[in-house]
Each structure stands twice: as C-alpha cells, then as structure tokens.
Amino acid sequence: MKWFEIILVVLTLGSGLVLLLDKLYLRKRRAEKASLLDSEEPAVVDYSRAFFPVLAVVLILRSFVAEPYKIPSSSMMPNLLIGDFILVNKFSYGFRLPITNTKIIPVAEPKRGDVVVFKPPHAPDQNWIKRVVGLPGDRIGFHGDTLSINGQPLEYKVNGEYVGNGMTGATLLTEMLPGRTHTVLEVLGAANPAGQGDWEVPQGQYFVM
Structure with a gap:
C-alpha cells in the first residue's frame, strides 16, 4: 500500500x-x-x-477523506469478519500528509471504544485493525477472560451461543466498555497466558485489543 x-x-x-x-x-x-x-x-x-x-x-x-481496508483476521469477531471491507474516515483525528503520515492539522484524539487502523511499531509495513481500550494514563489489566480499566473489572452480559464463521460454540457477550458497549466472543480455556498482565498506558499512546 x-x-x-x-x-x-x-x-x-x-x-x-x-x-x-x-x-x-x-x-x-x-x-x-x-x-x-x-x-x-x-x-x-x-x-x-x-x-x-x-x-x-x-x-x-x-x-x-477515506480509504478502504480489508479485514485480514478474526480478531475483531463477531463485529468484523475476515474479508469484510471497511471504509476508514481519514480526518477523524486530523489531516496527515501522504507517504510520511505526518499530522499537519489536529482535529481530535482517539476515544475509548473507537475501532482504529494503525501500523504497529514492530510491523510498520502492516495495517492492524483493533479497538481502543486504554487511554493515556490508564491502568489496564487482563486476567483470565476479564478486562479491567483502572482497577475496575468490566461487566459482561451473556447473549447466548454464537453460530457461524468458524466460531460456532463460542459464547456471545456484550462487553460494557465505558463509553461504547460492543459484542465479543469468549472461548473457555482459550486465553493465552502470554497476553495477560497489567499495563500502564504512557502519555501519547493507546492500548488496543
């Protein structure tokens, strides 16, 4: 690209x-x-x-103005499926120069719950699509299957069993993320120990999942 x-x-x-x-x-x-x-x-x-x-x-x-992206993985299921095309609003957070991606006119900053497209520092040639969970200064914890923000565990509402797209049998939950609730899938016993822990979000950075 x-x-x-x-x-x-x-x-x-x-x-x-x-x-x-x-x-x-x-x-x-x-x-x-x-x-x-x-x-x-x-x-x-x-x-x-x-x-x-x-x-x-x-x-x-x-x-x-806008740019299309294709969803490459299942990490955003059930809201975004593999192969879905999304149209990204390019001026939500400010106007940037092409190629260098330097911000020239700031407009706003990401909010908790926003779905964003970004290039991770360790893979600058890739586009990742994730949800903003932690804002600068937040303390984020993820243990077992529970996410907490500033020491407060999020609440989850069980919506039943999910069917389709290779994830049949997973539990469909509504995650009460402050500012914007959304649905997630839970597969019991599938939590990755390497992806669990506690983090403090540095200033000027965001925590995404």
Whole structure:
C-alpha cells in the first residue's frame, strides 16, 4: 500500500508539473511556430491533461477523506469478519500528509471504544485493525477472560451461543466498555497466558485489543 501511495503522489505531481510547464512555456513556444489551432499538442501533455484531474481526486480522497481496508483476521469477531471491507474516515483525528503520515492539522484524539487502523511499531509495513481500550494514563489489566480499566473489572452480559464463521460454540457477550458497549466472543480455556498482565498506558499512546 505504501508503494501505491508513493506512485500515486509521483504521478499526480508529475502530470501537474507537465501541465504547468505547458501553460507557462511550452504552449507559447508552439504558438511561435504555428497557430494554436494548427499546432499539435505533445502526447505527454495530452495524457497529463486527461489523467491529472483523476489522479488528483483519488489522491485527495485517499489521503484526506477515506480509504478502504480489508479485514485480514478474526480478531475483531463477531463485529468484523475476515474479508469484510471497511471504509476508514481519514480526518477523524486530523489531516496527515501522504507517504510520511505526518499530522499537519489536529482535529481530535482517539476515544475509548473507537475501532482504529494503525501500523504497529514492530510491523510498520502492516495495517492492524483493533479497538481502543486504554487511554493515556490508564491502568489496564487482563486476567483470565476479564478486562479491567483502572482497577475496575468490566461487566459482561451473556447473549447466548454464537453460530457461524468458524466460531460456532463460542459464547456471545456484550462487553460494557465505558463509553461504547460492543459484542465479543469468549472461548473457555482459550486465553493465552502470554497476553495477560497489567499495563500502564504512557502519555501519547493507546492500548488496543
């Protein structure tokens, strides 16, 4: 996806530069040799004129408005299934430059319960889709099958047995996450000891699950 973004930026800037040079210099030079009606426009200018508006619109939409992502794993079941496509709002938390992803205009910060797409520090070439659970300064605990925030265990409502998508037999629960409740799946005995413990969320960072 990074290479696609780089190519898109290069093509957009390149075609725009060709049109600018044609307007400021090349068109006048052609006019000196023949009338504008009789002069033939170079192919590169013709292609740039045709593709620049399309490339510019795609770049603006993808960089500042919305971008599609495909769900790669079952970690967000039952709310998001493998193969689902989601459309991510690119300006919820601020406007960022393409390629570098540098925030230039802050808008808001992630809230507890938000589903976010991000590149984890240990795998910057991957897109992960998770839910924000801990905010800066929070103390998060996960033991057994229970999540706690600042020492307060979350409440869970049992909705019955889940059926479908390879997880038939799991228990469907509603997790009372402060600010935004949502459904989760529980498989008894499947908890990973390596993924349990207590953490304090540093300033400027978030805890996701």
